[in-house]
Amino acid sequence: MSVKSKNTDPTFYNSLDESEKSAWWLFEAGIKDRKSYFHTPVVVSKTKTGTVNPRTMVLRAVNRSALELQFHTDKRSNKINEFAVNKSGAVLVYDMATKVQVRIDAEFRIIDDLAILEDRWSKMKSMSKECYAVSKPPGAELENPINVDYDVDGVSNFMILSAKVLQLEWLYLCYKGNRRALFDYRTEQPVKSWLVP
Ligand SMILES: Cc1cc2nc3c(=O)[nH]c(=O)nc-3n(C[C@H](O)[C@H](O)[C@H](O)COP(=O)(O)O)c2cc1C
Numbered sequence: 255m256s257v258k259s260k261n262t263d264p265t266f267y268n269s270l271d272e273s274e275k276s277a278w279w280l281f282e283a284g285i286k287d288r289k290s291y292f293h294t295p296v297v298v299s300k301t302k303t304g305t306v307n308p309r310t311m312v313l314r315a316v317n318r319s320a321l322e323l324q325f326h327t328d329k330r331s332n333k334i335n336e337f338a339v340n341k342s343g344a345v346l347v348y349d350m351a352t353k354v355q356v357r358i359d360a361e362f363r364i365i366d367d368l369a370i371l372e373d374r375w376s377k378m379k380s381m382s383k384e385c386y387a388v389s390k391p392p393g394a395e396l397e398n399p400i401n402v403d404y405d406v407d408g409v410s411n412f413m414i415l416s417a418k419v420l421q422l423e424w425l426y427l428c429y430k431g432n433r434r435a436l437f438d439y440r441t442e443q444p445v446k447s448w449l450v451p
Pocket residue numbers: 294307309310311312313325326327328331332333334392393
C-alpha cells in the first residue's frame with residue numbers, strides 16, 4: 255500500500271476504514287523505513303508540574319491488534335520517571351512525503367518482563383547497546399563530554415516503553431480538500447468519525 259500522491263485520489267481519501275488502515279500501515283512500515291517520519295515519532299509525557307515534555311524516539315514495534323506501539327529507552331531516563339507518575343501521554347508524527355499527520359492519545363507502561371527484554375536485547379546491534387552502558391543516567395551533568403564512563407554491560411538499564419493507543423487522529427493534507435478523522439478505541443467497538451479539518 256502506498257499513500258504517495260498520484261493523479262487519482264488515494265483509496266483512503268473518502269473512506270474511514272481505509273484511513274485507519276493507512277495510519278497503522280504507516281507505523282508498521284516506519285519501523286524499518288528510516289526515511290519515513292513514522293520511524294521517529296515525537297513521544298510526549300507530562301511533568302510533575304503539569305507541563306509537557308516532548309522528545310523524538312525510534313519506533314521499534316507495532317502490534318495493530320493490541321493497539322500498541324513500542325519504543326526502546328533507558329530505565330533511568332526522565333520519561334520513564336514521568337510515565338511512572340502519569341501514564342497518559344501522546345505520540346505525534348507528520349510525514350512530509352505522504353502529507354499525513356497522526357496524533358495519538360496513549361496510555362504508557364514499562365515492559366520489564368526479563369524474557370522479553372533479553373530477547374529484544376539479543377537482537378540489538380552493539381552500537382545501540384553501548385548507550386545503555388553509560389555509568390551516569392541520561393540527563394546527568396558532565397564536566398567534559400569526552401570523559402564518559404561506561405559500565406561493563408547496559409542490559410540492566412534497557413527498557414521497552416509501550417504506548418497503548420486510546421485515540422488516533424488522522425489528518426491528510428490535499429489540495430482538493432484535507433481529510434481529518436478520529437478513531438476512538440476506548441469503547442468496545444472503535445468509534446470512527448470524520449472531523450472538520
Ligand atoms: C532521531 C532521534 C531518535 C531518538 N531515539 C530515541 C530512542 O529510541 N529512545 C530514547 O530513549 N531516546 C531517543 N532519542 C533521544 C530523545 O529524543 C531524548 O533526547 C532522550 O531520550 C532524553 O529524553 P528524556 O530526558 O525526556 O527521557 C532520539 C533522538 C533523536 C534525535
